[in-house]
Amino acid sequence: MSSVIGLIVVLVVVVVLFVLRALHLCWLSPLRAYNELKRNGFDGPPPSFPLGNLRDMAKKKTTSITIKTTSATNSMITHDIHSSVFPYFASWSKSYGKVFMYWLGTEPFVYIAEPEFLKQVGSGILGKGWGKPNVFKKDRKPMFGNGLVMVEGDDWVRHRRVITPAFSPANLKAMVDLMVDSTTKMLDQWSKLVESGDPEIEVENSLITTAAEIIARTSFGIDSDDGKEVFDKLREMQRMLFQSHRMVGVPYNKLMHLKQTMETRRLGKEIDSLLESIIDSRKASKSGGSRQDLLGLLMADGKSNVNKFTTTELVDECKTFFFGGQETTALALTWTLLLLALHPEWQRTLREEIKQVIGDDGHHLLDYNTISRLKKMGWVMNEALRLYSPAPNIQRQTREEIRVSGKTIPIGTNLWIDVVSMHHDPELWGSDVNEFKPERFKDDVNGECKHKMGFLPFGFGGRMCVGRNLSTMEYKIVLTLMLRRFSFEVSPNYSHSPTSLLSLRPVYELLSSLFYLLITSKLVFT
């Protein structure tokens, strides 16, 4: 009898504790954050409990897709994309300005599309002083774990110190031949398509596959088959994690999407064990961790044990680079091809530059130093990254109280920096903001943006993208090889509907692997 009473008491205590915790999580803590931000002058759309502003966001997104999806008539393709990629932010900005508060479930976010405000928020904060929103860290754990994108504090310093040398000029130079090799393989397949009389190419998919192969070979020294399995599973996971109906920020949302949560966990475990076996076979191989590619540097013990990565850390970094290393660069190239297809005069300009700098007879080798002389291609890359930034937003969490323009941002506040908005703001770029004009970058690395923090394709401060030199080199090599062999037009089958699925992609929803940017290609050099 007494044991039954004991059990009941334990159960009651557990239930009471659960209810108290849920109350704290769902009600008291958000309410305190809301009041604190309000007191400090942050306004925004009124949240409802427990969805915050999610319902309104979903509604605005659906309306924008119905309205904005356009067919491929060139004149109908607009680069004025902010209101279709982030319709809720575009709409709220009209009422609350460029800095306001909004809610993902019970998680408050300060939205920032004002470069001067961002400059002041970031001044004096070192890379290790920034946090990443806990809500995303938890949600995206199977994808990035505690890799460089998510890690914080002294651990971030340690990871960044070990990883940075992998992108040294000497290491980048050694990657050129592998990049040329993988790209040539892709272009030979394109040639076959053109010769078969079906010149329509699924550009995004082609480029993602090639970029994936490049990162697998250059950073991990593994062949494309091993890499492909990891990439396929990572993409599947991305599709699950970023489906729009998920309710990130709503307490216990994983219980509402149990099947999806279990599936994501399963994929995460499979990816981890695939990567562990790649790491193990690398350890067992003769060259082991002494190779100077990314995996070699991660595996090297360092002079002391201070820099040594645990197996879990190694796996998390591999996932981070497998994902970060291919998706963004491939999307930068995909968007560039769309822009060049719409602007044949720029295809001609770049071809002329390639001819002058590298030669067009195929005998001049592409190398690291020559590529850096492709200046106009650099302007085109910047302009493509401005109009269609593959990383459409940057997220942070404050780890100290910050005072800006008389407002206090409390510790633990989530920040959402809207890169697409800043890159499309006429107040920063002028009335031609939505036009493709690479010459903006001719004499100014910031494209004559009125504020230095208004152009952020690779992020800012100490946490700026560690792979930017690699991706610039890869971009120039792949584009050079493509332009030497093909010219591009927009296919009538292309539907312009850019969307944010972590990265900025050409089509709405990654429902299947068949949503690609379609471009008609013609062989120009035989």
Ligand code: HEM
């Ligand atoms: C066009 C190509 C690329 C774009 C637009 C891009 C964009 C970005 C942005 C905006 C950030 C800052 C994120 C933040 O502050 O939260 C970032 C960070 C990062 N990127 Fe890239 N990236 C590109 C290519 C690459 C490549 C090729 C790699 C790896 C091979 C890479 C690996 C990373 C990593 C590891 C970080 C985290 C750095 C840190 O927090 O210390 N990225 N990237």
